[in-house]
Amino acid sequence: MPHFTPTRALVALTAFILLSFLWTWGLPHQYVAPVLPALHDLASQGKPTAGQLLPEPLVENAGERGKEHGEGTPTTLRTEPVPVPTRAADVGSDKGCKEVRGAQDVMVIVRTSRAEVESGPPPHLLKLLACAHHVLIFSDHEGELNGHPIHDALESLPDATIAKHAEFIEYDKMQADKNHKPTLDKAKALDKWKWLPMVYKTATMAPNHRFYMFIEPDTSLSWTNLLQWLHRLDYRIPYYSGVPNTIDDTRYAQRGPGIMLSYGALQQYWPRYEELYASDWEAHVATACCGDVILAHVMKQARVEFYSSFGLLDPEMPNNMVWGQKFWCTPVVSWHHLPRVDADLLWDTQEAWTRKHGWAEPWNHYDAYETFVKPHLSEQKEDWDNVSSDTQLVAEKGRREKAAQQKQPATDTPKDPKDAQASPSKFATPTLPKRDEALDTLLQAAADSPENCKAICLKTDDCLQWKHTTAGDGVCHLGKALRLGGKIATPDKAARWTSGWVLDRVAKLTEEWGRCERAEWKFNQ
Template identity: 25%
Template structure:
């Protein structure tokens, strides 16, 4: 460019024929090019490689509301036989906030909606495995409106990966799998959601070192340990961005983790009763960031392990990027909250803060339907009984297939699966009274402190004490000590341990089946399922 300008200038001054005078205008234009071209080259470099450092300082116009509202797909794209998510009840609250319970149904903390399953209508294109009856009956027509995102890691337990692929995401051909590296997730592809942050500027040193270590290690050599947790918090905001970009016309965005089990029939029933054009953020409440002069205000976020849901309106407001005065998009939400992520322990916490701070969307807690407990840890009772179960956390690999087979054998026309059904039909908790190498009294437990109390004499004495105690539903005998529990739950395997001798090292659990069966009979859920109303007061 510069050599051409030099030749051109020489031609004008000396070139053929009569010499041409050089005008002041040309001299000005010539100098302007010499100044402008290097400036543009430098500006272009910064725009390409350092845009996030520039965009934070650009002034922005007001939001274009039109960008936030083409969320509901055109009705012409909905199969005529289904038309899901279009019949919200009149008593559904419009927005989260005060007064949402006033004048609604019976004034209680739940609705008793008469919901309908959308399972059971065979669809030859329903899944990646058309020979599976469960997938043949899966309502895949809903997936244009529900975008599911699974968050995992390249070093996740292989048995958990296999379990997810054969159950929870088996019938979801469009599931979006995000990870900390590009890799195969069984027969699916997982996307490294961190690679365009960029990782070297976005992460702290130890997290970035582990990120690079995974990049340079074969899948067979990966260490399946807790180091993967260092990368987890960085995935939340970018996975929401990517999910919206992948399916911008979805009505709902459902996010789950690799140890989450989702009961899809109950999830679809729930979403069918809410308007996705309102800013809904559903999940199990956990305490998060505080703010205000003395930290008097607290943000509640949806615990990631229990899964969470964003409506199209909420997700759109979060990822929306305003345009500056020259029409360029503004800073990404991942850049906007970069320092917050570095300072916080957890990505689900920062997601809740970003939704509140940027999008003015607060959590609508739906505990216990979104459940932070594992399958064996659910404490059945007043809080966990007539409520539909939507999610389970920390699901053991061996439990996925059992749950899947049980769920798909359930007659969905009877209604949604309740916690009551989980106890009576899946666990059959009222049918056995003893289990070896098992602990069922590690929560909501109590005991007699006197070392010589009769209940500590033997397993049989412990059982008799539980039967006499009106609060006790189950117990564990270990170390010549009787531990009673008010809860009704399965408990978990426990190997012998402790400074004891012989059989006293064993954990032996028992249940008062008479009390449990009496509770079941006295609480039949006759009024219908308890679809709990949004609340952060009701929490784990």
Template identity: 30%
Template sequence: MIFSDIEQEMGDYHIYSSLEDVSDKYKYSHRDFDFYRRLLDLAAKGQDLSLMKITKQAAGSAWDLDKWKFLPITHKVYTEQPNVKWYIFLEADSYMAWTNVLELLSLYDPDEPWYLGSTHFFGDVAFAHGGMGYFISNRAMRDLHRIYDGKHINEWEKRISEGCCGDVELAAILSEAGVNITSVPGLYGESITWFEWDQGRWCEPALSWHHVGSHDVEALWQFESKLLTQEVSHYVYKDLFHKLVEPHLAHTREDWDNMSRDRIMTGSSGLHPDEGRRYKLKTSVGDMDEEEQEDALRDLGDEEKELALDEGFYMKKMRWGELSESEQEDAWNELSDLEKEAHTSLGVCKAACEDWDECIQFFYMTDRCHLHRTVRLGHYMHASAGSEDGDDDEEPVRTTSGWMMDRVRDLKDRVGTCKSVPEWMKEYAENELTKHDE
């Protein structure tokens, strides 16, 4: 089933309205539905909806509208298809590796209340991120619809009107029905260009990608189709890396941003070292009251908290902009000579990467050097014409990315051979089922 803001026909496909079942008191008066009402008006006049101007304000309105869609869509798919084993939810700019997904779902009983996804938190609500895709079993849907009545719908819609996000509210509603999220791996919130190719994920099966463009979809589809012709049904991130990423890596690549972000050195004057690094600052807790201590130590582990309270201080991690001028000077003096000069040229930037054992790639543009400890592919970056003040006589600003190819090879060698996807998934699911039964 395909859903959009309004009901329509597209070729051989019927497009369902994702908002049809929202109460009229919200649909025709609430400010979140301003964009929706404009769409309805244009459709009623027979206008081409693709010509509707999407201003920045309209885009914000469309985002506000999005949170209302999750519950009605969930209800609609169940009423239309009440007997299917699994309900798989996927957004229009996402891509799903179906053979891997079906292998995963085969390990979970649809007659048990499963809500599977990539776990995120909003306050105390654990929810499956909608853009990455999520899976709800038939039993979970039945449990939800046992409490799907007028009284609950009124409460839920009021909460949605005051809330931020549809996937968060859906998780809270499922929890009321006794259905809580179980996390599954392989669901990723960005495209392949953003993915961090590191040793920890190398042998995991890929399930989904988000924010994919037509080029990404075509590349993934061609990759999967070729595998199927070789009678290979499943794949892991390592396979994607070999075919779709590694061929595009090089010692240097001009007009390219490989999205190196771990350590950032900028500026030709003043104190501008490593904006991305978190600096440790000795911070006293002895003068704090109990509430202040609890807030300050919130992100520490139990042992770190106990040590901080015993010794009266802890090492607080702070970004560059949060440091005082004297603290910035101390941090600057701790940098190596290469780090201090990394922004001055491509050669020095590359040397700084070579000097840092963890660095596997770098990015350079005038007065800016970025280093990164995992492999990212990145994307083409057009040379900007002229200077920022509009002087077109100046040379275009060019960017260069590069990878430490020997370290990339070392990464591949360290990983070795991966387990088969069915074996990997079976072990993972068995561990989760054990936790679920406890």
């Protein structure tokens, strides 16, 4: 009798199906445990890819640690996790800015220049540095800022590179004469060369922090919102984040509002820097416009993905922003180019906020509107441009002169009425069926005066604000977007600017947007 028969094959198949069913649904067994996000570069260096990856806190004197490690090499990076203070620290209103949750996790890096340091650091920057446990300052020279050492970001560049490019003429002068003070314009030419070595030096001098916030001296940071934002993120994920912009198809994070890099991002960056800077990246720096643009290029080569944090980080000042519902309840982490008086007001306002609400409740755009914008709105403001720009009504050339002539008493013999009908006024609006003649007349005269411009805004349902200028024969601008703008310094013979808002419409609209009982982080929610 043959060993293999159709009956035996059927029995074997049935048994196999039954065992498969029992293995999947019936028999107890252990499922594969989920694995934490693995960073391929960490794995290649013998670092753990699962379990707790706890970074070592930097020693208090960052400058001394940098000197200890010299230029910085991969051997300075620890390969074993080291315990850090708990992240569950108290966030009560009685806690100082250094004691709150997450303060130990963040390294603040300031990119500056000798010209900026000599002109004096803004007070809000000094207050921020007083709150941060870990600070690194990079410039085009060595020195000190309020007790923090200033590191020369360019010192490790090859002599051949410095001799080859004209931007380093001022750098050579500073090296030869410690008292040489370049102008701000000449100092800016060196900025693009600082970024890549600055990020590399940060990785080697302070390798084991969770998050790294790179800022400019005129970046205004909300310390409480920054810590709350970063506390929501996994530092092992390679984050490269900021306000997006695009130049020549390169999408990059703008340096002004701040650039955030995570621990995971730096771990993927530094080996690529050592491998590619001399052979590839330096040539791109030489031809690039800006350091933040080239940083995006090399982050892509390091396989670090860009994450937009627009809305949390603001590239505009409050008076230039368009205020709307989209980011109304989004916390404000940073602003750029904030005037010193507003930067001080921002810091003082948030100090009062944390005393009242503690360190776990974010300060949103709604709160910023109440502080920076609402108090300045009025029905009419002289010498003010509120950036209304949706509709422009321009008076016809010569209108003002002709209007003045019409006010003078007539001396000529009146013309035949028939001739007047045959040659209608240049400014007359033809009568059309079902047209509002009063509105037509108002439109013709809208640019004649601020009062007329305001009147046509009130006649337009979606008009929130208006502005009028006496330039030329007059221009009236209408706006349906809510903006503040700013004061215009008007010389005696220059055109005058007058602006205003329809306050009841603004109040109704902002009331509809709400009072933000819940923050909308708009990033990795």
